[in-house]
Amino acid sequence: MDFQQLCNFTTFQELWSHYGYGENFPDVIEQEFSRIKGITYLDHAAATLFPESLVRDHCRDISSNVYGNPHSHSPSSMLTHDTIDRVRYRVLQHFNTTPEEYSVIFTSGCTAALKLVAESFPWRPESDPGSLFCYLTDSHTSVVGIRGLTSSLGVTALPVLPLQLENKPRCEPKDEDDTSQSPHLFCYPAQSNFSGRKYPLSHVRGIQTRSLYPACDHPGRWFVLLDAASFVSCSPLNLRDCPADFIPISFYKIFGFPTGLGALLVHKNAAGILKKTYFGGGTAAAYLAKEDYYVQAENISERFEDGTVNFLDIIALNHGFEALHRITGSMHNIQQHTFGLARYTYSLLSSLRHGNGKPVAQIYAEGQFESPITQGAILNFNLLDPNGQIIGFSQVDRIACLYNIHVRTGCFCNTGACQYFLGISDEQVKRNLQAGHVCGDSIDLVEGQPTGSVRVSFGYMSTFEDCQNFLQFVCECFVEKPVTLDPERLHELKAASATSQSSKEIPPLKQTNREENKVAVKPIEASLKGFVLRHLSSKETAYTLTNIYIYPIKSCGAFEVHDWLLSPQGLQYDRCWMVVNGNGVCMSQKREPRLCLIHPQVLIPSNRLLLQASGMDTISIPLEKDIQLDFPRGSVSVILLFPFRVETVDCGEEAASWLSAFLGQPCRLIRQKADFTREMKKKRSSGAAASVFLSLVNEAQYLMINRASVELIRNLISSRQDSLESHQHLDTQNVISRFRANLVIAGGEPFEEDNWSHLIIGSTQFTVLGKCGRCQMVGVDQETGTKTKEPLMSLSNYRNGKVAFGVYLTHDLSEDSPSSSRLSAGCFIQPKNHNS
Incomplete structure (x- = not known):
């Protein structure tokens, strides 16, 4: 059996039987997500995709109803107020709780919700005796960032390793009244955004009752912040089973739209401890302008939602819940579907071998994708070459883009997990910084050691074809031929799945690497690693300049010249103009390849720049005249050319109409302002x-x-x-x-x-x-x-x-x-x- 035979839906079903949400699943995907045709989107842990009906229904809603500011009392304002209250109830209903148990505070996202807790928690400095801020090292940057605030207050931060949480002996629950003692906060993720590992939700009660480390070692009142942002995207969260005190979420992780909207769910037992210093519009029951007198709103949501909430986006959540339920039926179905895709991808990727028998991937996971109870729909790994050396994640990312496969690379704002899985010491992190590597850049290897990894993640609309496209991409581009597989390992995976096709635990799978069981596969593509081509011509001792090209309009076609003037900025007229879209964002061939079909020509004697393209009449604009005087619309604007801001002038309506007609979208031609200078960002x-x-x-x-x-x-x-x-x-x-x-x-x-x-x-x-x-x-x-x-x-x-x-x-x-x-x-x- 070769790889192509294994990379099919029959093999998937042998590994996991839960797929889709009914027979019409393919039709629903085609109707709701037609924009991703030809794209393999595998970055749902960063941002999932919204169904088209969500945006359509939301647009119809706000186009046919008048929603006013909820702080007023007009009919339109009351409609907004009542609709927001309905959304709050639906949010709580989604997590199986009620307004009697939890309150919903809308924020700009999960990070803002975390910041709200950090700034409002009643921290006591170390000498009081003090509070503790404890966090699992496998936490998002936004959680660890609370440390920045607590350290300035003299509060002790205590990082907790996952092994400490698991291996420390449990204590007898302590129910004594600690209300008069120091308040402590323990933060941990319901699901790691790095590896997809799910941490036991039972830890919530274990910390609250002081029967679990570190709460059992430190007297006081313990509160739990459960970072649920990654978890709730594909898994059901039942707050009756794990009544955490604070739960931050971002809604785009669940619905894909709207972005910039999240919430902090606050348990009624914890609401009273949060204190505010700043108060914005709508948060006060009463205050005086000339006297330090302020009475906060009684309702905790009103108390912490400073100013006017993002009410039009909040209204969109109604349509998000409707679409999610209509397409999938439940979060449980989503969990089963997405876990199956992740498990299948893990199974084949972990079984792939190079022609010399060495593994193709180093996978970063605690288990072997035994169950959706312990593992989310995230697969984190680095690819290995035939010599066992890690292939830098930037290379994988660049090649994936050629195949229209969208993945995430780096450390995913989770340095703790990145260090743990990749074996990066604290000293190495500091040395990497000195070597020029910072979070989010493309420096993937420093002294041969990886600085990050590759992550693929699945959403409720992901399909088997997404898995298939990704696995075939890995085989075609990174596996030395002939491809080999470990059939015994796959047999064990299938056998384990056959014994448990529910969400219950699946027995651990043995790691195997048996030379005698490998199966040769017909090469998909010849490997060129180390290919050396002998240069056919003799060594030249003379070097000559054969061609000179300028690109008058950034990302458009080249204009070849044979004798050309040098300006202080380079070749004269090289990239002096650029095309921007309707939002004023620079357009490039990465997103709009048809730009290369626009052929500018610089005619110095006539002082004109010609714009030419097949099927279009040629137009021209002046090279040096004052564009602002020539074109009434021309005005100075600032364009972001990362990381610089560039002062530009608009080149007028004729050029804008010509470009818009050719590219099929609103766009304009702009030019760098003549007296504006930009220095190179670094030497x-x-x-x-x-x-x-x-x-x-x-x-x-x-x-x-x-x-x-x-x-x-x-x-x-x-x-x-x-x-x-x-x-x-x-x-x-x-x-x-x-x-x-x-x-x-x-x-x-x-x-x-x-x-x-x-x-x-x-x-x-x-x-x-x-x-x-x-x-x-x-x-x-x-x-x-x-x-x-x-x-x-x-x-x-x-x-x-x-x-x-x-x-x-x-x-x-x-x-x-x-x-x-x-x-x-x-x-x-x-x-x-x-x-x-």
């Missing part, structure tokens, strides 16, 4: 000039590539066997155009330019700032606007996961006569190596 090399000014480029003034490097990659593409795109033979010019360089040179060996520190082109000296890290944008065919997996696949394989191609340059113009500096195609280049 990438110690040899960089003190002040380097940029146009609308992302990184540096110039990007240079070498034809020898292009030829190597092109030959690699041609040599790939059994490729899904083997019929697409890319010629040299096609590959050059995809890398969108300003300067193309010839001479020397492939990637020789990586070792240069300086070079002189003609009579102008340039400093090399570093290599250009590539993304999926190089997969856009600049002639057709279609997306392909090449050349990024071959580049990644050849460079062992690193996808750098080309180098950034900055020029060293003469202060006396910068305007006289020019570049001409055909001029000679004198490079200088770092070690010379």
Whole structure:
């Protein structure tokens, strides 16, 4: 039995029988989530997807009803007030509790709910005797962040390892009256957002009754904050079984919409301890402006909802509950469905082996996906190469984008779990920071050790095809052929599932790795790891500049020139304009590949910029005239070009109409303001000039590539066997155009330019700032606007996961006569190596 035979729905059913919500599940997915056709979305733990009917019904609701400010008493305001109260009740009903037991305080999200508790909890400093802030190390940053507030108050923070919570002996429950003693807060996640591990909800009562560490070691009154944000996205939470004092949630984790709306559920026994210092509109029963006199609202929801709540989004929750129930029936059904998908993916991924018998993935989980009671619909892992070395998560992410597979990478705002599973010491975290790695960046390996991992997560609308697409992607791109499997392990998985097809515990599965039981699979794609291509031409001693390209409009087509002036910001008119969408956000080929089909031309003698595209009349705008005077709409605006803010001017209605018609969406053409200067965000090399000014480029003034490097990659593409795109033979010019360089040179060996520190082109000296890290944008065919997996696949394989191609340059113009500096195609280049 080969991999393709195992990667089917029959195998899924043998591993887990619960799938979907009835026979019409495929039809519902097509109707409600048509926008994700062709996309494999596996990042539901970050944000799940909303059904189209939710937004449609919400829009119809607020379009046909008049909802006023709930603080007034008009009919429209009372409608809002009553609707919000109805939503509060539905929220509590969803968690199997009532307004007599819990109150709902609406916040901007889970983090805001956590912050509310942190700022309102009656902390006592250490000398009082003091309170304790305790948290499980497998907690989200927003939970650990409470420590920042407590430390300033002199409150002791006590991190608790999961093993401590499990292995410490339980104490006899203590029911003595501790109301007059110090209040303590213990925080733990119902489900780890890193690994999907579910922690026992019984810990809530264990802490409250002081029968569980650390409560049993510290007298006082113990309150429990149960971080349920990750848990409630795919699992039912019954607050009658685990009456936590504070439960923060975010609704987009459940419904997908609206974002920016969460809640803090507060138990009636804990409501009285929360104290406020700031009071906003609607929170006061009475106050005086000239005297320090304030009486808070009696109702806890009104007391803590400062100002006017986000009432239109709160109303959307009504439609969220309706859609969720209509599509799935219950949270229990969602739990069964999503766990089955995660279990199946885990089973096959953990069974995959390279051709040499070594595992393909290192999975970070405490168990083996035995039961939805102990494991959520999250699978965290790193992929391994045939030598057992970890493949950086950035490489996996970039290649996944080529396949339209959406995953999450990094540490997921959970440093504690990341350190535990990846074996990263505190000292290593500090060294990684010194090496330039910060949370959220793409530095995936430091000194060969991983800084994060890959996470896939499932939502109630996820399908078996999502699992299938992901597993086939892993096999095609990261498994050395022939693929091998451990059939005995899969047999054990199936046997275990057959004995328990309910939500009850499934017996643990043995880890096996038997050489004699491996099954060879027909290769899907030839591995290019370590592929070395002999350069066919003899070594060149002369280097020449063969091509010069400018890109007048950022992310649009190239304009080739042969002799061109250098400006203080780079090549004159290079990326001086850009297209923004209706919200004023810069558009790029990553999201709108058809931008490459727009071909700007700079006509200096006539002082015009031409815009040309197939099927469109050519239009022009001035190069240098005062755009604000020429076009009445033209006005200075600020555009975010991460991480900079750029002052721009609008180029008028004609250009906006032309672009909107061609791209099929509202957009405008803007230009960087003439007197606005932007310095390079950081010096990438110690040899960089003190002040380097940029146009609308992302990184540096110039990007240079070498034809020898292009030829190597092109030959690699041609040599790939059994490729899904083997019929697409890319010629040299096609590959050059995809890398969108300003300067193309010839001479020397492939990637020789990586070792240069300086070079002189003609009579102008340039400093090399570093290599250009590539993304999926190089997969856009600049002639057709279609997306392909090449050349990024071959580049990644050849460079062992690193996808750098080309180098950034900055020029060293003469202060006396910068305007006289020019570049001409055909001029000679004198490079200088770092070690010379």
